Amino acid sequence: MSELTDTAALAPAPQLQGKQQIWERALIFAGIAFLVAAPLLGVYPVNLMTLMCFALFAAAFNLLIGYVGLLSFGHAAFFGTGAYVSGYAAKAWGWTPELALLAGALSGAFLGLIVGFLAIKRKGIYFSMITLALSQMVFFIALQAPFTGGEDGLQSIPRGKLFGVIDLANTNAMYAFVLVIFLAGVFALWRIVHSPFGQILKAIREHEPRSISLGYDVSRYKLIAFVISCTVTGVAGGLKALVTQIASLTDITWQTSGEVVLMTILGGIGTTLGPLVGAGIVKTLEDHLASLGFPVPVLIGAIFVACVLLFRRGIIGEIENWMKR
Amino acid sequence: MKKLALSFLLGGCVLAMASAAASAQAASGPVKIGILDDQSGVYADFGGKWSVEAAKMAIEEFGGEVLGKKIELVSADHQNKPDIASNIARQWYDAEGVDMIGELTNSAVALAVHAIAKEKKKIDIVTGAASSRLTGDACQPYGFHWTYDTHALSVGTGGALVKAGGDTWFFLTADYAFGYALEKDTSAVITAAGGKVLGSVKHPLSTADFSSFLLQAQASKAKVVGLANAGGDTTNAIKQAAEFGITTGGQKIAGLLFTLSEAHGLGLKAAQGVVATEGYYWDRDDDSRKFGEAFFKRTNRMPNMVQAGTYSSVLAYLKAVKAAGSKDPDAVAAKLKELPVNDLVVKNGKVLPNGRMVYDMYLLEVKKPADSKKPWDYYKVVSTIPGKEAFATLAESGCPLK
Numbered sequence A: 001m002s003e004l005t006d007t008a009a010l011a012p013a014p015q016l017q018g019k020q021q022i023w024e025r026a027l028i029f030a031g032i033a034f035l036v037a038a039p040l041l042g043v044y045p046v047n048l049m050t051l052m053c054f055a056l057f058a059a060a061f062n063l064l065i066g067y068v069g070l071l072s073f074g075h076a077a078f079f080g081t082g083a084y085v086s087g088y089a090a091k092a093w094g095w096t097p098e099l100a101l102l103a104g105a106l107s108g109a110f111l112g113l114i115v116g117f118l119a120i121k122r123k124g125i126y127f128s129m130i131t132l133a134l135s136q137m138v139f140f141i142a143l144q145a146p147f148t149g150g151e152d153g154l155q156s157i158p159r160g161k162l163f164g165v166i167d168l169a170n171t172n173a174m175y176a177f178v179l180v181i182f183l184a185g186v187f188a189l190w191r192i193v194h195s196p197f198g199q200i201l202k203a204i205r206e207h208e209p210r211s212i213s214l215g216y217d218v219s220r221y222k223l224i225a226f227v228i229s230c231t232v233t234g235v236a237g238g239l240k241a242l243v244t245q246i247a248s249l250t251d252i253t254w255q256t257s258g259e260v261v262l263m264t265i266l267g268g269i270g271t272t273l274g275p276l277v278g279a280g281i282v283k284t285l286e287d288h289l290a291s292l293g294f295p296v297p298v299l300i301g302a303i304f305v306a307c308v309l310l311f312r313r314g315i316i317g318e319i320e321n322w323m324k325r
Numbered sequence B: 001m002k003k004l005a006l007s008f009l010l011g012g013c014v015l016a017m018a019s020a021a022a023s024a025q026a027a028s029g030p031v032k033i034g035i036l037d038d039q040s041g042v043y044a045d046f047g048g049k050w051s052v053e054a055a056k057m058a059i060e061e062f063g064g065e066v067l068g069k070k071i072e073l074v075s076a077d078h079q080n081k082p083d084i085a086s087n088i089a090r091q092w093y094d095a096e097g098v099d100m101i102g103e104l105t106n107s108a109v110a111l112a113v114h115a116i117a118k119e120k121k122k123i124d125i126v127t128g129a130a131s132s133r134l135t136g137d138a139c140q141p142y143g144f145h146w147t148y149d150t151h152a153l154s155v156g157t158g159g160a161l162v163k164a165g166g167d168t169w170f171f172l173t174a175d176y177a178f179g180y181a182l183e184k185d186t187s188a189v190i191t192a193a194g195g196k197v198l199g200s201v202k203h204p205l206s207t208a209d210f211s212s213f214l215l216q217a218q219a220s221k222a223k224v225v226g227l228a229n230a231g232g233d234t235t236n237a238i239k240q241a242a243e244f245g246i247t248t249g250g251q252k253i254a255g256l257l258f259t260l261s262e263a264h265g266l267g268l269k270a271a272q273g274v275v276a277t278e279g280y281y282w283d284r285d286d287d288s289r290k291f292g293e294a295f296f297k298r299t300n301r302m303p304n305m306v307q308a309g310t311y312s313s314v315l316a317y318l319k320a321v322k323a324a325g326s327k328d329p330d331a332v333a334a335k336l337k338e339l340p341v342n343d344l345v346v347k348n349g350k351v352l353p354n355g356r357m358v359y360d361m362y363l364l365e366v367k368k369p370a371d372s373k374k375p376w377d378y379y380k381v382v383s384t385i386p387g388k389e390a391f392a393t394l395a396e397s398g399c400p401l402k
Helices: A018-041 A045-067 A075-091 A097-119 A124-144 A171-193 A196-206 A208-213 A218-244 A254-267 A274-289 A296-310 A314-324 B002-020 B048-061 B082-094 B107-120 B150-163 B177-192 B211-219 B231-243 B260-266 B286-299 B305-324 B329-338
Strands: B031-037 B069-077 B100-103 B123-126 B143-145 B168-174 B196-203 B224-228 B252-255 B274-278 B361-366 B379-385
Touching: A018 A045, A018 A171, A045 A075, A045 A171, A045 A196, A045 A218, A045 A254, A045 A274, A045 B082, A075 A097, A075 A124, A075 A218, A075 A254, A097 A124, A097 A218, A124 A254, A171 A196, A171 A218, A196 A208, A196 A218, A208 A218, A218 B082, A254 A274, A254 A296, A254 A314, A274 A296, A274 A314, A274 B082, B031 B048, B031 B082, B031 B305, B048 B069, B048 B100, B048 B286, B048 B305, B082 B100, B082 B107, B100 B305, B107 B123, B107 B143, B123 B305, B123 B329, B150 B177, B150 B224, B150 B252, B150 B274, B150 B361, B150 B379, B168 B177, B168 B211, B177 B196, B177 B224, B196 B211, B211 B231, B224 B231, B231 B252, B231 B260, B274 B379, B286 B305, B305 B329
Parallel strands: B031 B069, B031 B100, B100 B123, B123 B143, B168 B196, B168 B224, B224 B252, B252 B274
Antiparallel strands: B274 B361, B361 B379
């Protein structure tokens, strides 16, 4: 479908030569090896775990904006719902973490089905506005419903025992669990994007009427992509609730929806792992600048403006473009 | 594959950066105090970097040293995000050898850090958050709540005002749990004191236009209009109430969560006549003036109860470390509960087993512009609310600690 693309940066990567491929595989393994070894190297694991949760969130969001061209401005609703549902399942019902995460994923999927069904009937700014409006409704429910704890949030969520055996209160065990879910989630998204289904999504993004004329049921594809994105977002939210042991209103506000847009744009829309880098940068800044005594939102805003003005493809997008030349 | 490889490499770099500062430090090092609060958002004036300054004052009073160990201060802006706060708190306790975390404005943040402190068996002293759950069902042996809580606010403003003749009330309540809790608690206090609640109206969180709510309050003819809300909602409501002539018309406005910082932000013209409860007012007696003026010299502003309370809590912590002869959290927590609290800000404070510091609160009324003689001369002290009345007893709090 790459013939349809006019922006070279967004075209799928061409088939690589054997030697180069080996070199790059080595790099991937180095990246994974770093994540595996990080806690042993004295890296503070809790920061890395939260970072991975948001990276997964941004990657799921990127599936919509990068490959279907849908800008959802209400993705925090799915993230927050995942966090609340997983947190509640783990805390009030005493579910094991894997079941709690599954509950988070299903809640994200279910909510995504409803919101998506309504929102994909419109395009462009109207689509974004509908997602924003519906996410505000979800926020209102989270604010009012007794089980979310209102503005206190859901506190002291137990991490529990994985499969009833492995105690996740152990930071290293938790880290391994988060890493596995994170890599599985990113790999699943990468597989989806590079499958025939992903090609159809890109075709819809590039030229919707032509896709319809080719016989594709565009609405159905959009809805499936929306639900997939929401499911992974729900997982990311649930994982975050287990890592930080809280689910709060911050997870579900429109500011969080905005933040994930920022992460994705900063890293590079429509690049497989741009959102991961974007999430890494935003979260690292928020964490590290916290003790500088300088207003963090101002700095992040400035970085965003600089990004939009100077490198519009995002960091990964620009590098890829530069390497192609 | 190329993209994947590149991104992983870059992701790795970013992650490495993220972790560079997280190098472990020996726990036997200096006595380290962390002030974690909102320094850039809606509560930046309520506590903010001014609280950090207050903590510095307490440390300087100790000469920067306790038990021959240096006292270090770190601070961070949690941006009102409980996630960030809990990450920082964990990192401070685990990796950076922080012994006590204080301030903790925003109740979601305070509850989160309270739970982490329990898990890590480290001290936390909340001065900036209101939730009385901190020493109620969420209480824990290493957690303390210093300045004020929702109980003290409702007893203070509700009860004392009824005694002062404000016996009919109308509430403007923020439409979420904090607002309901405040309205419910205050209503109970008012009825118990012989007053009557004529009605209430709920407004959405972050309302810009209070006119219809204020008109209902005005029409109710209640003597007191209670604002069961916080932050921007409170200041907006007060500003618009001034425009509607509610206070000049004889009704009193009771800000249930209102401090000197808000009075300063609004100005006396808009804030005059507002009644509020605080645990500290700088121009109350010689000691409070001494602290207020020292604080003013450094920051060019007078402290409210949160900032003054942060000073008091850090000082109390250091005294407890000294008395315990070590910074072992169990020993320090025991000393904190044993020693009376006496400093420039707090007189004869007593810490209950649930971590609640009990001391006298004050019912204050914002002066008319004509009565204000000097800068920051904002309040008239209406009455003193004895600590025993202001705060819940251990049995009432619902905390299982003994």
